[in-house]
Amino acid sequence: MAKPPPAPHRAHRAPPGLCALPAISYNSHRGLVLGLTFVAYALYHASRKPPSIVKRALSEAWPPFHDPALLGETDVAFLAFYSLGMFVAGHLGDRLDLRLFLAVGMIGSGTAVALFGVGYFLSLHSLAFYLAAQVIAGLLQSTGWPSVVAIVGNWFRGRRRGLIMGIWNAHTSIGNISGSLIAAAVLRYGWGWSFIVPGLLIAFGGVLVFFFLAPYPEDLGFSPTTLPKAVSEASTDEEDSSSSASAAGGAGKEERRDAVGMWKAFAIPGVITFALCLFFAKLVAYTFLYWLPFYLSQTGFISDHLNARATTAAIFMYLAIPSLYAFHAYGSTSEVANIGLMMIGGLFVNGPYALITTAVSADLGTHKSLKGDSRALATVTSIIDGTGSLGAALGPFITGFISKRGWDSVFTMLIFCALAAGVLLSRIVKSEIVHIIQNRRNHTLDMHNRTADSGAQPLLEGDT
16 A cells, blocks of 8 residues: 655644644645635625615615716726736735735725725715726726635646636625625614725735735645645646746755746736736626616626637637627517526626636746746736736726617627637637547557557658
């Protein structure tokens, strides 16, 4: 029986809460990281739901929000500063301690969310106060996504990353649902509580992150020599083996890989393309999210299997075009048609959004062009999602104007954006298809040569 690997020593960077607990295995730590980051970002999303829940209460009884357009201004303020803050947050995340950065961001976000609710208890009716609260909240909320993607990417490497991060990305839906339920449950006590309770929850989550989340396996002294063989092999693949080996070699030491600059991150092949694709994908997704209720009142496994992120995203965006048209044309015919077409549209619109913001960002953050000597996960994530968030802010804003001309104009815009997102990926799709064909050809050659008789002439590349 193989002797179990020795327990890792406690590195000085280990979170204080873990230092007080008995040592646990590498896989247990990965589960803890996945669980904590899942809860952390679910709380981020939960803390964003109160504005949509209290809009009716504010518009009916709280000046200056009798004018619904002013509520829209607070949404735009949040999204605009969230997208701007994203570019800075990712750059800082690769340079600072991710555990402290995420913890401070969560506690600060909770304070900013609660600040909006304080206006209820202080009977404040100044639009400037609520806009300022949303600006601060948007900036602080931008700390979350680059941090959690970078941390999960550090612990989960290899071809199954897309599947794992696809399942993990359910935190978005869980957070949105739980945030809506919590905000609605306490609304009866006054709309201020709908902000304060989610704010307190995300702040508490920040405390848990501070005490128990380790951003890097090296923080706990893990290296290939302390891991079971199966785990060590599964954690590396062709595209990030050099970076993981470099990181493991520094386990338990003071040395860290240097963080890359913003321009170097932009220069990583595929970053700008996927960022622009996400701009259009998120514009469509968030326009759907923010305006679908009003419109109605008026009327990861696939990409892992193919090892082709761009191809998967492009196919989904192209399929989103007929699904958007079908929803607009036939969604009002019956409740069943409405729900069914909405589900289909949501699948094709949000599939690329989820894929690009998780697995693609993690892949590019450990791209082979970095040669394993730099940290870029948070920076790359911030560039991609920050660009996408600009689209998320722009889409609902434009819709507010063009919807006055009729919803045909809105859906024409959405279809054009879905087409643009797919077209932007064309060059990467072409290279992925060539790569897949070449790999299958090489695999066929290898199988022929292996099965050939010892005295037979091996099948050469030119024989095919």
